[in-house]
Amino acid sequence: MLRRPLRGGLVANVVCVLGMPHNPFHHRATRGPREQWSDDLRNMQDRFDAQRERLARAKPDVIVSIGNDHFHQFFMDNMPAFVIGKMDRYDGTFYNEVREFDLPRVTIPGDAALSRRVLEGLLCRGVDLAFSDELKVDHSIVVPLLFSRPQLDLPIVPLMSNCIAPPLPSAARFHAVGLALRSALDELDDPRRFAVIGSGNLSLEVGGPLQFAPRPMDAEFDERAVAWIANANADAAARECTYERLVNAGNVSHGYLNYLLLLGVASDERPTHAEGLRRNGSTQAYFAWESPATAR
Numbered sequence: 001m002l003r004r005p006l007r008g009g010l011v012a013n014v015v016c017v018l019g020m021p022h023n024p025f026h027h028r029a030t031r032g033p034r035e036q037w038s039d040d041l042r043n044m045q046d047r048f049d050a051q052r053e054r055l056a057r058a059k060p061d062v063i064v065s066i067g068n069d070h071f072h073q074f075f076m077d078n079m080p081a082f083v084i085g086k087m088d089r090y091d092g093t094f095y096n097e098v099r100e101f102d103l104p105r106v107t108i109p110g111d112a113a114l115s116r117r118v119l120e121g122l123l124c125r126g127v128d129l130a131f132s133d134e135l136k137v138d139h140s141i142v143v144p145l146l147f148s149r150p151q152l153d154l155p156i157v158p159l160m161s162n163c164i165a166p167p168l169p170s171a172a173r174f175h176a177v178g179l180a181l182r183s184a185l186d187e188l189d190d191p192r193r194f195a196v197i198g199s200g201n202l203s204l205e206v207g208g209p210l211q212f213a214p215r216p217m218d219a220e221f222d223e224r225a226v227a228w229i230a231n232a233n234a235d236a237a238a239r240e241c242t243y244e245r246l247v248n249a250g251n252v253s254h255g256y257l258n259y260l261l262l263l264g265v266a267s268d269e270r271p272t273h274a275e276g277l278r279r280n281g282s283t284q285a286y287f288a289w290e291s292p293a294t295a296r
Contacts, residue, residue, distance in 0.1 A: 014185055015193045016058035016294065017266045018051050019229075019259050019287035022067065022143040022199040024101040031102075040279040047277055047286045048147040054273075055148050057294040058195055062111065063149065064185070065158045066119075066198030066204020066258055066265075069138030071165075072096075079165045080130035081179060084122075085158040087113040087133060092142040106142055111155040114190070118157055121184025127177055135160075144199045163200070171241035173245045174257040175234045186267075196265050200258035202226070202276060202283045203249035210250075214280055217250035222276050222283040225256055229287055230274035234263055259285060 020138035026048075029041055066211070072094045074080065092106040100257075122129045137158055145152060159181070162168055169177075185194055202217035202225050205211055216222055237260055246254040266289040273288040 006082040010065070013191070013193055014182065014265070015060055015195060015291055016054060017196045017198075017262055017287075017289040018054060018144075018148065018198065019150070019198050019262045020048065020051050020144050020222055021201055021284045022140045023284070024097060024103060024143060027101040027104075027143060027146060030059060035102070041224075043277060043279065044284060047275070047284070050180060050273075051286065051288065052148045052150075054288050054290055054294070055197075058290065059193060060154060060195035061192035062114065062155050062194050063145070063156045064181070064194060064196045065141045065145065065156045066161070066196065066261060067137070067144075067158065068161050068255065068258065069161050070138055070140065072112060072138050073136060073276065074162075076165055076167075079162050079168045080160075081162050082127065083130040083132055083135070083160050084115055084119050085135035085137070085160075086112050086119065086131045087135060088112045090135060090137050090156065090158060092137040094136070094138055097139055101139065103139060103142060104146075106146075106152055108137070108145065108152050109155040110183055111157065114155070115157045117188060118181070118184055121187065122177075122180055125180040125183060125264060127180050130261075140199050144197050148197060161258055161261065163254045164252065166243060168243060168257070169262065170238070171257055171260055172238040174261045175238055175264045178261035179267070181261075182265045182267055196262065198258050198262040198265075200285070201252065201255040202285050203253045205250040206252045208251075212281060216278070216283045217253070218248070219278075219283065221245075221249040221253070225259075226274055226276035226285060229259055229263055229271060230287075232268050232270045234268055237263075259287065262287065
C-alpha cells in the first residue's frame with residue numbers, strides 16, 4: 001500500500017505511517033507495576049505497544065518525526081509555520097518537562113544531509129519551510145519515540161508545525177504539506193526504509209479548571225475527527241476544522257491538524273487502523289498505515 005512506482009523508475013520506500021498522542025504524563029504513570037495501573041492506563045499502553053509492534057514489523061532505517069513545539073524554543077514573536085531540523089543529533093526534553101512530567105533527557109541521532117534533501121524537496125514543491133541547525137525536540141517528538149522505538153537508535157528528521165499559536169496554517173495547508181512531504185520522500189534516491197511518526201490530539205483542554213475534567217471536551221468532535229481520517233476524507237476535515245471550531249472543542253484541539261498532515265503523507269489512503277480510545281478525561285487517537293506485507 002505504501003510502496004509504489006514513481007517517475008523515472010524510482011520506488012517509494014515509506015514503509016509505515018503512524019499517528020499517536022504525546023501525553024507527557026503517560027511515561028511517569030507507566031513506571032510503576034502494571035498490576036497497579038488503572039484500566040485507562042492499561043488500555044493506552046496496549047495501543048502504544050501495538051504501535052511499537054507495527055513499527056518493528058516495518059523495519060525502518062529512518063524516522064520522519066512530526067510534532068510541534070510547546071513554547072519551549074518558538075514563541076509568539078517568532079513562530080514558524082513549519083520548521084525542519086537539520087542536524088546530526090538532537091537533544092530532547094526541556095527542563096520543565098523533566099520537572100513536571102519526569103521525562104528523561106535524551107539524545108536522538110539525526111541525519112543533516114537527509115534533512116537538507118527533504119527541505120530542498122519541499123521548497124521545490126512550494127512549501128516555504130523554515131529550518132534550524134539548533135533545534136531541540138520536546139515531548140511531542142520524544143514521547144511517541146519512547147513508546148514506539150524506545151532504543152532511540154534510528155536517525156530522525158524532525159518536522160515541527162505551528163498548531164499552537166494563532167494565526168495557524170489552515171487545515172487544508174496541513175494536509176497539502178503532508179502530500180508534498182510524501183512526494184519529496186518518494187523522489188529521494190535513497191534505498192533506506194522510511195517510517196513517518198506524527199503526534200497530535202483530539203479535543204483537549206490544557207491549563208485552567210477543565211484540564212482534568214472527567215469527560216472529553218467534545219466527544220462529538222472526537223468521533224467525527226477520527227472518522228475523517230478513517231475514511232480518508234481530507235476535504236471534509238479541511239472544510240470543518242476551522243480555527244474557531246477547533247478552539248471550541250478545547251484550547252489545544254488544533255493539535256489534530258498534525259493528523260491531517262499524516263493523512264497527506266499516507267497519500268490519502270485509508271488507514272489500516274484508526275481508533276479514538278475513549279478514556280477518563282479525553283479521547284486518544286491512534287492511526288496506522290501499513291504495507292500489506294507487514295499489516296496484521
